[in-house]
Amino acid sequence: MVPASVGRGAVLGAAVLSLLTVPARAATFEADAHAAAALPAPDVTGLDSVLHSVVDQGAPGALARVDDGDDSYLVTRGFADRSTRQAISAADRFRIGSVTKSFSAVVLLQLADEHKLDLDAPVNRYLPELLPDDRITVRHVLSHRSGLYDYSNDMFASSVSGFEAVRNKVFGYRDLIALSLSRPRTNAPGAAYSYSNTNYVVAGLLIEKLTGKPVRDAYEKRLITPLGLRDTFYVHPDTRIPGRHAHGYLTPDAAGAELVDATDQTASWAQSAGALISSARDLNTFYSALLRGRLLSAARLAEMERFTRVDGTTSYGLGLRRRDLSCGVSVYGHTGAVQGFYTYAFASKDGSRSLTAAANTSNNSKVLGTLAGALESAFCGEGAGKGTTGRAARVPAAGERDSRQ
Numbered sequence: 557m558v559p560a561s562v563g564r565g566a567v568l569g570a571a572v573l574s575l576l577t578v579p580a581r582a583a584t585f586e587a588d589a590h591a592a593a594a595l596p597a598p599d600v601t602g603l604d605s606v607l608h609s610v611v612d613q614g615a616p617g618a619l620a621r622v623d624d625g626d627d628s629y630l631v632t633r634g635f636a637d638r639s640t641r642q643a644i645s646a647a648d649r650f651r652i653g654s655v656t657k658s659f660s661a662v663v664l665l666q667l668a669d670e671h672k673l674d675l676d677a678p679v680n681r682y683l684p685e686l687l688p689d690d691r692i693t694v695r696h697v698l699s700h701r702s703g704l705y706d707y708s709n710d711m712f713a714s715s716v717s718g719f720e721a722v723r724n725k726v727f728g729y730r731d732l733i734a735l736s737l738s739r740p741r742t743n744a745p746g747a748a749y750s751y752s753n754t755n756y757v758v759a760g761l762l763i764e765k766l767t768g769k770p771v772r773d774a775y776e777k778r779l780i781t782p783l784g785l786r787d788t789f790y791v792h793p794d795t796r797i798p799g800r801h802a803h804g805y806l807t808p809d810a811a812g813a814e815l816v817d818a819t820d821q822t823a824s825w826a827q828s829a830g831a832l833i834s835s836a837r838d839l840n841t842f843y844s845a846l847l848r849g850r851l852l853s854a855a856r857l858a859e860m861e862r863f864t865r866v867d868g869t870t871s872y873g874l875g876l877r878r879r880d881l882s883c884g885v886s887v888y889g890h891t892g893a894v895q896g897f898y899t900y901a902f903a904s905k906d907g908s909r910s911l912t913a914a915a916n917t918s919n920n921s922k923v924l925g926t927l928a929g930a931l932e933s934a935f936c937g938e939g940a941g942k943g944t945t946g947r948a949a950r951v952p953a954a955g956e957r958d959s960r961q
């Protein structure tokens with residue numbers, strides 16, 4: 557029997573609890589007008605059925621947490637650990653993959669607020685001769701418009717052997733950038749959106765150069781400590797997730813092969829592009845604070861929210877995704893795919909409602925597509941997304957990285 561729990565309330569543990577787009581300055585950006593309509597109540601039954609499907613499709617477990625004003629809704633299905641059969645908890649820590657990019661972008665935008673960084677300056681102004689083209693700016697990097705090839709495409713062409721080859725490796729940022737530069741660039745600087753981990757490795761190097769300290773210090777001093785994120789850690793190059801956590805299971809490429817426990821890894825291939833560990837509560841706190849304007853000046857937040865269209869329902873700002881839901885509501889946050897874990901962490905425009913949903917498997921396109929339905933249930937209310945975009949696998953646009961099989 558697969559364990560499940562649904563609930564609402566404050567702290568009762570596992571059982572608690574219109575879009576208008578206007579063309580803007582450049583054709584590639586769109587203004588982000590937003591109807592301030594009240595959101596319908598979250599559909600907790602719908603959330604539970606999303607997680608149920610995710611487990612049916614091969615995830616050992618799945619969790620979701622909605623924070624809405626003073627209310628929290630926690631939903632779980634399945635196991636944190638297949639070997640001990642420990643039930644997953646909505647409080648479990650997990651690897652958040654590229655949700656890390658929002659943290660890295662916020663640190664750099666804070667440095668811009670402090671006049672230590674010009675977003676439109678060439679990266680090479682701060683890191684002389686790092687990149688082969690002086691036209692690549694900090695803004696290009698943060699918006700995935702630099703054209704820097706994503707080195708992880710080659711690294712994980714074969715999912716399990718690629719992962720095993722790097723799970724205990726420690727890379728320097730410059731090693732990862734050298735891997736990228738050994739391949740042709742995908743586009744001229746600024747000419748197109750092309751998602752690449754390389755951009756956020758450059759972001760990490762910039763953080764270290766401008767602060768004179770490892771990225772871990774910047775995450776801790778600027779975000780983790782001020783927001784009281786007790787479950788958020790940057791442990792690189794340590795391999796363990798501290799405290800109570802979900803194990804992560806990588807789905808092999810060969811159909812029917814046993815899941816691989818990928819929990820322990822250096823995540824050195826990702827670092828400032830994807831190595832943070834967190835929890836649903838902390839991610840909801842982080843995006844809520846960001847969107848409420850508590851982390852950046854209004855001007856910097858507006859820059860973070862200048863979006864480039866990626867596909868029919870997704871846009872990318874600076875380390876921030878926007879997803880347009882079937883009910884006309886847009887939500888803001890990031891997705892993550894790291895070996896063993898998928899994450900969706902998003903909040904409403906005003907930060908008043910936030911959702912984090914995670915599954916402890918990866919390399920499973922059905923699970924990734926189905927988990928997106930959690931956004932519909934959390935922000936669109938009852939009956940949302942059925943037969944529309946919510947539960948269908950999202951088709952990646954040209955240039956969008958697809959980690960799926």
Ligand code: HEL
Nearest residue numbers: 653654712715891892893894895918919957959
């Ligand atoms: S991919 C994404 C997601 N991002 C990007 C980043 C992250 N994660 C990665 O680059 C990991 C790639 C390997 C993941 C691995 C798996 O599923 O465990 N896949 C394979 O090995 C496939 N052969 C754009 C989806 C994001 O949502 O931003 O996180």
